[in-house]
Amino acid sequence: MKTDIAIIGAGPAGMLLAHLLSQEGISAVVLERRDRAYVEARVRAGVLEQVTVDLLRRLGLNARMEREGLVHGGTNLALDGELFHIDLAALTGGRHVVVYGQQEVMKDLFDAAPARGVEIVWNAEDVALHGLDGDEPIVTWTAQGEAKQLACRFVAGCDGFHGVSRAAIPATVLRQFERVYPFGWLGFLADVPPADEELVYANHERGFALASMRSPTRSRYYVQCGLEEKLEDWPDERFWDELCLRLGPQLAAKVTRGAAFEKSIAPLRSFVAEPMRWGRLFLAGDAAHIVPPTGAKGMNLAASDVTFLAEALVEFFKSGKAGGIEGYSARALARVWKAERFSWWFTSVTHRFPEMDGFSRRLQMAELDYIRQSEAAQRSLAENYVGLPML
Ligand code: RFL
Ligand code: PHB
Numbered sequence: 001m002k003t004d005i006a007i008i009g010a011g012p013a014g015m016l017l018a019h020l021l022s023q024e025g026i027s028a029v030v031l032e033r034r035d036r037a038y039v040e041a042r043v044r045a046g047v048l049e050q051v052t053v054d055l056l057r058r059l060g061l062n063a064r065m066e067r068e069g070l071v072h073g074g075t076n077l078a079l080d081g082e083l084f085h086i087d088l089a090a091l092t093g094g095r096h097v098v099v100y101g102q103q104e105v106m107k108d109l110f111d112a113a114p115a116r117g118v119e120i121v122w123n124a125e126d127v128a129l130h131g132l133d134g135d136e137p138i139v140t141w142t143a144q145g146e147a148k149q150l151a152c153r154f155v156a157g158c159d160g161f162h163g164v165s166r167a168a169i170p171a172t173v174l175r176q177f178e179r180v181y182p183f184g185w186l187g188f189l190a191d192v193p194p195a196d197e198e199l200v201y202a203n204h205e206r207g208f209a210l211a212s213m214r215s216p217t218r219s220r221y222y223v224q225c226g227l228e229e230k231l232e233d234w235p236d237e238r239f240w241d242e243l244c245l246r247l248g249p250q251l252a253a254k255v256t257r258g259a260a261f262e263k264s265i266a267p268l269r270s271f272v273a274e275p276m277r278w279g280r281l282f283l284a285g286d287a288a289h290i291v292p293p294t295g296a297k298g299m300n301l302a303a304s305d306v307t308f309l310a311e312a313l314v315e316f317f318k319s320g321k322a323g324g325i326e327g328y329s330a331r332a333l334a335r336v337w338k339a340e341r342f343s344w345w346f347t348s349v350t351h352r353f354p355e356m357d358g359f360s361r362r363l364q365m366a367e368l369d370y371i372r373q374s375e376a377a378q379r380s381l382a383e384n385y386v387g388l389p390m391l
Contacts, residue, residue, distance in 0.1 A: 003029045003119075005313065006139045006152040008127055008165050010039055010120055012102060013285030013302035014158035015109040018118045019059050020310035026317050029150055031124040031141060033159075036110055043189055043262050045102040046212050046220055047072075047199075047296035049387030052303040053098050061108050068215065069100035075385065077350075078202035079368045081248020085198075091375070091382035099199075101214045102299050124148075129155055129168045133279040153280070156309065158302075160286040161271070169278040181268040181292060181347065182354050183207070186225040188239055192258035194219045195251050201294070202247050203368060205361075207352040208294075209246035211255075219256070222293075224351055231263050239263075268292040270344050272336060275329040282309055282328060289336050294350060295343035295385065304390055305332050335388065342384040 005021055007014045010032035021028045032039065048056075048069070056062045073089035073096045089096050113120060124141040131137045132155060139150045157165020166174070185208075194213035202209040207224035214220055223242050225234075236259060244252035271290040276283045285302030308331050312324030349367050353360070371377045 001150045003027045004153050005156055006150050007156045007158055009159035009163060011160055012299050013306050016303055017156055017306040017310060022116050022118050024314045030120045031127055032120060032122050033124055035122045040103055040106050045299035046099055048098045048100055049300040050095050051387050051390055052300050055303050055307055061112055064108055065100045069098040072097050072099055072198050074198050076198055076200040078200055078248055080204055083250055084372045086378050086382055088382045088386055091379045092386050095386040097386055127164055132168060132281045137280045155281045157281055157283045157287045158285050161290055163287050165287050166273050166283055168281060173278055175274045177272045179270040183224050184227055184265050184267040185222045186234060187264050188221045188260040189262040190219055190258040190260045191217060192219050192256040193217055195254040200251060201350055203350045204246035206246055208350045209243055227267060236260055270340055272340060276332050277329045284309055291340055291343035292347045294347040297339040297343050300387060301336055301339050304335055308332050338388055
């Protein structure tokens, strides 16, 4: 087998890149370790930045998102139960976010793949990358015990945090920067109407809580939890009680309880690998960086990375110029680090840290109170939340 770009991983980064390249007539094959049902069932991101919405429009994969996505021109913060509104649209010259689940984005990307000639190899086991520092990389894998290989011009490592691509960069070249947070998020998905029309990020003395949604009839809620906690420790009633306590009485009165059909615990981490290119290998999305979910940036960064990468590859294949390819890592990292900063900051002001003393707690309260009172502070939050420009 032969192709221009071998893409490792059929998550948002890999599939968006495959569609972008196919639109420009550049051939690509996506190699995915799991099957489609598994990838589609993973409950993850919920909020799309303008950049991601624009990308789906450019690809002509926006019909269902326009129909079913919920446009949010504002969001809310809560401090010990007291709510205040951040008018994202007014503060950013009319920008907004769209609530449309990652699962729905993936379904749209997979559904459109066959008609657009986007080739996906499912259940590709033991993917390995070879010859990345030469001109003719090769990707090998096994399919039902049979050895396979793909010759290509470039490899796009879109295989997430636990993939093989980042590890193919020599340790002497790769630099990794990391913060691990001493807590996780316990997430609940239930078919009950959301408590509010918009999201609510709540800082409470007992810990962080988030009220989010997938549709007018499906709610997504999170509470901060300890890393040692297990799902068995959280029967539905305990979750709803804790959530309501942290959201405060005003919002709790509007919470509809119901059976959760998905529950998960995700640890929080900030991570960046530099550079995002080595030889003929490019990293994009979670393969290169992780943000804590507080800023809702993970999937959106995957979308901005592959937008930059597709631009560089198109330039190379259409005009033979390598400038875009050589500049990809620096260009992507400049945007990534700003999202890292925002996600770290938003996590720091909304969560309870185990080592927190009275002084740190009061600084946190003062910072949130400052945001409530200062339009300048609200604007800074809003412009980061809706997504910084693609420079
Ligand atoms: P993915 O989605 O992890 O996809 C990588 C794919 O590569 C495959 N793979 C391999 N394939 C072949 N060979 C190998 N050796 C392979 N190893 C792995 C995997 O099976 C998988 O299919 O990475 P990608 O494409 O970079 O996309 C990143 C996003 O999925 C992620 O950043 C977001 O989900 C993060 N995130 C959020 N992002 C947002 O933009 N907005 C949000 O509101 C938001 N909320 C969240 C989140 C992530 C969460 N969790 C569960 C970590 C909320 C949560 C709770
Ligand atoms: C979600 O709905 O899953 C979600 C929303 C906002 C976040 C993180 C997750 O910041």
